[in-house]
Amino acid sequence: VLRRSFFRRPSLEVAPDLLGRTLVRVLPDGARLAARIVEVEAYREDDPASHSFRGRTARTEVMFGPPGHVYVYFTYGMHFCMNVVTGEEGEGSAVLLRAAEPIQGLERMAAHRGVADPRLLCSGPGRLCQAFGVGRPQNGADLVRGAELRLEAGSPVAPDLVVSGPRVGIRVATDRPWRFMVAGSRFVSRGPRTGGTGSGAGAATAPRRGSPRS
């Protein structure tokens, strides 16, 4: 299990180091779920795209707390997203877990999600939370000493195999390439949506992907 010191670093340093690690969930009935993290995003207090940017509020309280805890928030009226709190206590930084490759408990994840395709179980922040049964009750859970959520060492991904790019779904600070993913993984989320206000100028900075299937 990763120690407290692992999380007590800047989010930009922790984020790529989380790739290849194993997220473990122990359900109320004792069942064990596990998945290999393949996509994350870093957020910082001096970052307009971060929930902590506008200061401490009831919602973001956990984000300013001690590192190694989980910050869960509710968004778009129906989805939860899960973050790992990083940095020193009092600092509003965290890493959003965006996608993972299922390893154990796939049937249980499928039941939570309502779909069977392994590639659709955890490929997105909302999907990951739904598959893992993570919601409001898990906000603030301790990944280091807690029983319901843990982060095991797994196998870190070599820097050569880490791809970075703009974060997904934000409208500010899009110039900061703080999204990190495992190159070529088929379990990453769909990525930035085209259209909207943009007019399609994202191709130049789009991250490289694995060989296309055709």
Place this chain on the structure above:
DNA sequence: CAATAGATGTCCT
């Protein structure tokens, strides 16, 4: 495969 609209609750101006 790519693009679009719709659903839905909470936070903050």
Place this chain on the structure above:
DNA sequence: GGACATCTATTGG
């Protein structure tokens, strides 16, 4: 009242 660190179904190629 607007925006939101999203997902699904549906449409058209």
